[in-house]
Amino acid sequence: MDRFTDKVVIITGAGSGLGRATALQLAAEGAKLTLVDVSQAGLDATQAAITDIAASAEIVSIIADVSNEDQVKGYVKQTVATFGRIDGFFNNAGIEGKQSLTENYAGDEFAKVLGINLSGVFYGIKHVAAVMREQGSGSIVNTASVGGIRGVGNQSGYAAAKHGVVGLTRNSGIEYGEFGVRINAVAPGAIWTPMVEASLRQVDPVNPEKAGEEFIQINPTKRYGKPEEVADLVSYLLSDKSTYINAQVIAIDGGQSQKY
DSSP states (O other): OOTTTTOEEEEESTTSHHHHHHHHHHHHTTOEEEEEESOHHHHHHHHHHHHHHOTTOOEEEEEOOTTSHHHHHHHHHHHHHHHSOOOEEEEOOOOOOOOBOGGGOOHHHHHHHHIIIIIHHHHHHHHHHHHHHHHTOEEEEEEOOGGGTSOOSSBHHHHHHHHHHHHHHHHHHHHHGGGTEEEEEEEEOSBOSHHHHHHHHHHOSSOHHHHHHHHHTTSTTSSOBOHHHHHHHHHHHHSGGGTTOOSOEEEESTTGGGOO
16 A cells, blocks of 8 residues: 555645645545645646656645735635545745845845745744644645755745744644644755745856756765655655654755854
8 A cells, every 4th residue: 555545635836846746645645635836827837747657646726825824715615625634734835035145136026935934924824734634644745945044045925934944843742742733843954945046047048057057066976966866755755654743844955054
């Protein structure tokens, strides 16, 4: 039996990157999925990719803005109405925002990044954890970042939000452990996703490939991580194979965050 046979999992940011890779992994292992994203095209592409590998997968696709609490309530309510429960939640949706020195960082940009990356994670935990507490079981995995455990520069909104995700993860994990609910986070580093590609274009609009090559040289592995590698870690944390891991933030960055 696969780890996720008959398990119900919500994934936000499911239309691309880490969300899509995790959706594919979980579908291949029998999960029933609620896919959430702001992009209909992204959701359609993810669902098509899932159908290619798991034609019988049960999927609900929902357009939602995670920074809007009513819309978060909506995707949680629709999942419970459709599947009857929530076993796992990959609380993943996020954006980088514009790169800028702090004194030049626009206030509305700061609010936007925190709204999606931090408030969105908070709303997700708030409403999904309530369902899981009533069930007496469940696993939540938040997407933090190495930018949530160290400074990265020129990303005030992103760093503030991801540090907040780390705090929410630890605090909520402590709160809900006694109810059979585990709450952890992954902290990806340089994973080759559309968001990282866009980030490199901000660093060097003329030659983003060169910026990418230079950036990865400081990584001990001398390479970018793959979304599938993050999906493997997330899947493990969502599964019943990790039942004594709680309130943890696990870096997946080739060791770069440990380098002096």
